Amino acid sequence: xxxxxxxxxxxxxxxxxxxxxxxxxxxxxxxxxxxxxxxxxxxxxxxxxxxxxxxxxxxxxxxxxxxxxxxxxxxxxxxxxxxxxxxxxxxxxxxxxxxxxxxxxxxxxxxxxxxxxxxxxxxxxxxxxxxxxxxxxxxxxxxxxxxxxxxxxxxxxxxxxxxxxxxxxxxxxxxxxxxxxxxxxxxxxxxxxxxxxxxxxxxxxxxxxxxxxxxxxxxxxxxxxxxxxxxxxxxxxxxxxxxxxxxxxxxxxxxxxxxxxxxxxxxxxxxxxxxxxxxxxxxxxxxxxxxxxxxxxxxxxxxxxxxxxx
Amino acid sequence: xxxxxxxxxxxxxxxxxxxxxxxxxxxxxxxxxxxxxxxxxxxxxxxxxxxxxxxxxxxxxxxxxxxxxxxxxxxxxxxxxxxxxxxxxxxxxxxxxxxxxxxxxxxxxxxxxxxxxxxxxxxxxxxxxxxxxxxxxxxxxxxxxxxxxxxxxxxxxxxxxxxxxxxxxxxxxxxxxxxxxxxxxxxxxxxxxxxxxxxxxxxxxxxxxxxxxxxxxxxxxxxxxxxxxxxxxxxxxxxxxxxxxxxxxxxxxxxxxxxxxxxxxxxxxxxxxxxxxxxxxxxxxxxxxxxxxxxxxxxxxxxxxxxxxxxxxxxxxxxxxxxxxxxxxxxxxxxxxxxxxxxxxxxxxxxxxxxxxxxxxxxxxxxxxxxxxxxxxxxxxxxxxxxxxxxxxxxxxxxxxxxxxxxxxxxxxxxxxx
Numbered sequence: 001x002x003x004x005x006x007x008x009x010x011x012x013x014x015x016x017x018x019x020x021x022x023x024x025x026x027x028x029x030x031x032x033x034x035x036x037x038x039x040x041x042x043x044x045x046x047x048x049x050x051x052x053x054x055x056x057x058x059x060x061x062x063x064x065x066x067x068x069x070x071x072x073x074x075x076x077x078x079x080x081x082x083x084x085x086x087x088x089x090x091x092x093x094x095x096x097x098x099x100x101x102x103x104x105x106x107x108x109x110x111x112x113x114x115x116x117x118x119x120x121x122x123x124x125x126x127x128x129x130x131x132x133x134x135x136x137x138x139x140x141x142x143x144x145x146x147x148x149x150x151x152x153x154x155x156x157x158x159x160x161x162x163x164x165x166x167x168x169x170x171x172x173x174x175x176x177x178x179x180x181x182x183x184x185x186x187x188x189x190x191x192x193x194x195x196x197x198x199x200x201x202x203x204x205x206x207x208x209x210x211x212x213x214x215x216x217x218x219x220x221x222x223x224x225x226x227x228x229x230x231x232x233x234x235x236x237x238x239x240x241x242x243x244x245x246x247x248x249x250x251x252x253x254x255x256x257x258x259x260x261x262x263x264x265x266x267x268x269x270x271x272x273x274x275x276x277x278x279x280x281x282x283x284x285x286x287x288x289x290x291x292x293x294x295x296x297x298x299x300x301x302x303x304x305x306x307x308x309x310x
Numbered sequence: 311x312x313x314x315x316x317x318x319x320x321x322x323x324x325x326x327x328x329x330x331x332x333x334x335x336x337x338x339x340x341x342x343x344x345x346x347x348x349x350x351x352x353x354x355x356x357x358x359x360x361x362x363x364x365x366x367x368x369x370x371x372x373x374x375x376x377x378x379x380x381x382x383x384x385x386x387x388x389x390x391x392x393x394x395x396x397x398x399x400x401x402x403x404x405x406x407x408x409x410x411x412x413x414x415x416x417x418x419x420x421x422x423x424x425x426x427x428x429x430x431x432x433x434x435x436x437x438x439x440x441x442x443x444x445x446x447x448x449x450x451x452x453x454x455x456x457x458x459x460x461x462x463x464x465x466x467x468x469x470x471x472x473x474x475x476x477x478x479x480x481x482x483x484x485x486x487x488x489x490x491x492x493x494x495x496x497x498x499x500x501x502x503x504x505x506x507x508x509x510x511x512x513x514x515x516x517x518x519x520x521x522x523x524x525x526x527x528x529x530x531x532x533x534x535x536x537x538x539x540x541x542x543x544x545x546x547x548x549x550x551x552x553x554x555x556x557x558x559x560x561x562x563x564x565x566x567x568x569x570x571x572x573x574x575x576x577x578x579x580x581x582x583x584x585x586x587x588x589x590x591x592x593x594x595x596x597x598x599x600x601x602x603x604x605x606x607x608x609x610x611x612x613x614x615x616x617x618x619x620x621x622x623x624x625x626x627x628x629x630x631x632x633x634x635x636x637x638x639x640x641x642x643x644x645x646x647x648x649x650x651x652x653x654x655x656x657x658x659x660x661x662x663x664x665x666x667x668x669x670x671x672x673x674x675x676x677x678x679x680x681x682x683x684x685x686x687x688x689x690x691x692x693x694x695x696x697x698x699x700x701x702x703x704x705x706x707x708x709x710x711x712x713x714x715x716x717x718x719x720x721x722x723x724x725x726x727x728x
Contacts, residue, residue, distance in 0.1 A: 014715075014719060015719075049542075049718065052546050053545075053546060054542055054545055054546060054718055055715050055718060055719075056714075056715060074548050075548075077546055077547060077548040078548045080546065082542070082543055082546045084539045084542060084543060085539070086537075086538045086539045086540070087538075088538070088539070088540045088543040090320065090323070090324065092323060092324070092327070093323070101316060101319075101320055102547070104312065104313075104316045105313060105316055105317070105547045105548075105549050106547065106548060107312070107313075107548070
């Protein structure tokens, strides 16, 4: 697949001296969904802002569809769409008027614009409400309009910054399905930044995990999970999780342990890891109701790469 | 151009919310109600009779004549009291809702006959401090002074039969003229002062309202755009940054202009309602078309400077809340010339103060409103040139900021020291 985004040694140092992005390089293929993960302050948003021409890189280059984001900023803007975490819609306007306003700002011809608006509203099943004021809509409906607002110029690259933040689970699933559908039907390259692991796991073809301004890992979800496959993850349901947690944490084989609803999730490695965990729990007087080995999740990878010091 | 029209339309639609239209309508309504209420109270007060009680302790021919003179006056309802003590008379006068009690002491007639000058005690009964009460008090004073005039005329008639008494009482009758810009008009300097007071309050008040409203609108809109990240989206569109700024300032200017007109009409109606007989015709004091045009340009530039300054300050806000505190410098810069020019004239100020006022762009429409009446075009044109330069510099700084990272990253935080 041809590459639509090429980023080379991108650096952003702010006036206060903070090195938000520190030599990031990656490429994104046409039609790919590329996910960005990372804790707050990792440099995801700054990278996204440089790619969307909002911030100028201190050094390095970023090329989108063959155009430099600094030198050819105006041309790049015609080829990209941005859907930020907050909804960029005007409440006093209808979906049709909102899309028309943005379409006009992209200098889309009247007839073509009208056709696109109708098509996009149909795609997100909002054509029935195209003449209702946006202020009367639910959050999910608004986000659907917001999403197609970013597509009015038929962009080659769509930047999605936390697209499901603040949505209820049902609306989140709906928006995720919509992103996948738009990516498939319109062959749009999507750069997705989110805090939700399951979102990026379900949507992204490849994931870049950022930490301290650098890319800590970049691969498919499967390959990232495989990176920690030398470790064993156990889930144990016990009667006294607080006491067991304390005891297990003290074991030298254990790298990470967490507790939720009486279930301990223990990550570690070593030949005697499983025996040591079982014995340790029993020694506290707690009873093991059930214990099983589980596959590592993207969250495990994320924690290991961002907090685990790899 | 089409981008600008679209952005302008968006900005105006965004600013002209239901709340904004409601507050405009409320302002007109308030002016109309206030003007009508105050005007009606005043005219009712002028029409109503003033109640005066009179205690005659002299019962001479002269005191009876005074009573007759009082009774013959229009708008005076006189009650003659039969008691002999002032204390009792005051109680009765109060019960009769009189505005004043006049006590003619014994020996009044004798003193009048001997041309010695006689006292009349006037007890003003105060019941409130409203327009009605103060008008009644003024009417009592007028009634008493009219009596004085009539008695004096009678003295003159006795002493100089066949002579018009007013020619003796007021032998010199000054006729006032004002020479202004070489034109002689009939009138007194007080009339000019009253006219100038109207101008010097009206123009700054309109300017203050327009600047504060428009500045607040721009700065809040910037704060909101930053908080909601709409600005980031706008900046990723293939529209030039200067068009985005122009759209914002233009939208606010249109709304500020509408608001100023509404305010001007409301305020004018209010002023006419409360001062129905104060219209002064002074042809030499009229500004003329050029004067009004220059004042218009001066007002427009001042509003433009305020909007550009607000926009620049708005860039440093993080959200709506922080944006609203950032309007303070603009407000202060409007308040300083307003108060300085309320109490003194620009031309008679010390040089340092004049320099300070000249440096503040918002002083110029206030200075212009007076200077144009006196035909002093130089200071007005200098002010216009200065404001235009000021606006251009602000404009360039704003465009520079909009083109740099600061539009996204700039912020001023007001943190408390721990």
